[in-house]
Amino acid sequence: MIVPFFDLKAQYASLREEILAALDRAGSKAAFIQGEDVDALEQEFAAYCEVKHCVALNSGTSALHLALLAAGVKAGDEVITTSNSFIATAEAISYTGARPVFVDIDPRTANIDVGKVAAAVTSRTRVILPVHLYGLAAEMDSILKTATQHGLMVIEDACQAHGARYRGARVGSIGKSAAFSFYPSKNLGAYGEGGALTTNDDAIAAQARALRSHGESRRYFHDIMGFNYRMSGFQGAILRLKLRHLDKWNARRRELAEIYRRTLAGARVELQDAGAPGERVFHLLVVYVADRDAVRAKLEERGVGTGVHYPLPIHLQKPYQSLGYRQGDFPHTERACERVISMPLYPEMTHEQAAYAAQTLREIAGDR
Ligand SMILES: Cc1ncc(COP(=O)(O)O)c(C=O)c1O
Structure with a gap:
């Protein structure tokens, strides 16, 4: 798929x-x-x-x-x-x-x-x-x-x-x-x-x-x-x-996000897992994994496209070097940027596509 x-x-x-x-x-x-x-x-x-x-x-x-x-x-x-x-x-x-x-x-x-x-x-x-x-x-x-x-x-x-x-x-x-x-x-x-x-x-x-x-x-x-x-x-x-379509689309995003959440429970994957589910709008469905680039490559081989939001935190970007921040200043931010993957999630996706993407990730990342 x-x-x-x-x-x-x-x-x-x-x-x-x-x-x-x-x-x-x-x-x-x-x-x-x-x-x-x-x-x-x-x-x-x-x-x-x-x-x-x-x-x-x-x-x-x-x-x-x-x-x-x-x-x-x-x-x-x-x-x-x-x-x-x-x-x-x-x-x-x-x-x-x-x-x-x-x-x-x-x-x-x-x-x-x-x-x-x-x-x-x-x-x-x-x-x-x-x-x-x-x-x-x-x-x-x-x-x-x-x-x-x-x-x-x-x-x-x-x-x-x-x-x-x-x-x-x-x-x-x-x-x-x-x-x-x-x-x-x-x-x-x-x-x-x-x-x-x-x-x-x-x-x-x-x-x-x-x-x-x-x-x-x-x-x-x-x-x-x-x-x-x-x-x-x-x-x-x-x-x-x-x-006029936004609420319907956001509801659909929540439905698809729930498929990811259920399928990935117990997998060696962290989720952005907080807040009341009904209040979130899942612009992106992100997961955090060890060895991010290898996981992305394997997902790609199996037909699942991904993104990275964002690979380098702002304090380490070139235009902000003059502010004097260093690697290690914001450990949680830096860890997130090293591990984050954005999985496919948009209202036109089918439930089957979400289940396939989530299950494929689960198989690649392994269980806890
Ligand atoms: C968190 C955040 N802030 C600011 C922007 C800037 O928006 P725009 O690309 O419309 O200028 C974006 C989007 O690209 C964003 O995701």
């Missing part, structure tokens, strides 16, 4: 008629940059996230950047985050001139170890930026408590967690603001780049709206220096349509 790591063509095929009609409608209105569909997407995604404002943008990286700028983060400040993430989490901090300060992960969740956040706070810290990695919410109660104690803001990196909840609350509605990515492979993916900032704070939303379009207050009058971070009209049309 062949189980590709992911298959965006299958989803396109299932939506083709709807997508073509939506693109035709948007094209007929010549609404190429922002416009009606993007405005409607903002309202619909805000309602979905149970939050007051959504500001549609051209990427998750832009959303993180604007969330930090709108929070007043500037050169000389520090932002506490995790090194076990996509590099954009740290890059957005660096764009503001602030310094990313990393904290190790809790190996059970792969998310920031909330027990270590307070020790990383200094007089320069402004923001705590947890990442809801692979669709599992970070432990927000504890993060919010630490933030309140030290007078800090919390910004959620929800780029991998569309629709996830934490103790009943939607991610994206818990911190001061949040960033989502609509990169094509995300749980809610555009057909190009896309992102959004969500917030309940009127001033932050207004600031983000101004910053995304050259700081314009009205056409060709610029109050502040901004960026071109606008969403294209076609992406708005596609995302609105796909948003």
Whole structure:
């Protein structure tokens, strides 16, 4: 059996008629940059996230950047985050001139170890930026408590967690603001780049709206220096349509994840095994194994495609060497990066494919 790591063509095929009609409608209105569909997407995604404002943008990286700028983060400040993430989490901090300060992960969740956040706070810290990695919410109660104690803001990196909840609350509605990515492979993916900032704070939303379009207050009058971070009209049309399927797709991801969990019980494989199963959205199904590269090669031989998210933690990436971190500074993060494999998991997969991928992994990794 062949189980590709992911298959965006299958989803396109299932939506083709709807997508073509939506693109035709948007094209007929010549609404190429922002416009009606993007405005409607903002309202619909805000309602979905149970939050007051959504500001549609051209990427998750832009959303993180604007969330930090709108929070007043500037050169000389520090932002506490995790090194076990996509590099954009740290890059957005660096764009503001602030310094990313990393904290190790809790190996059970792969998310920031909330027990270590307070020790990383200094007089320069402004923001705590947890990442809801692979669709599992970070432990927000504890993060919010630490933030309140030290007078800090919390910004959620929800780029991998569309629709996830934490103790009943939607991610994206818990911190001061949040960033989502609509990169094509995300749980809610555009057909190009896309992102959004969500917030309940009127001033932050207004600031983000101004910053995304050259700081314009009205056409060709610029109050502040901004960026071109606008969403294209076609992406708005596609995302609105796909948003209607998101809960169904996330439910399907949970079903498939449960097949992996059951099949791998007792195998020599660790899972990101935490949180209420009904609240997670399984952007990725990751497992941790010894001798990762050999296991991946054997999976590939038997028709199972895999990915690695991520092979090198941010603190060891070249652009961050100047921060002075060393190998061994964050042992749980480094161990995770050495052992992690992302297994195939997407709504269009069959139960049989999930069972085959999980069973094949079990046979390769062996039992405990
Ligand atoms: C955790 C995380 N943060 C930030 C980003 C950046 O999003 P984008 O690729 O849309 O700029 C991504 C996605 O790629 C991500 O996974």
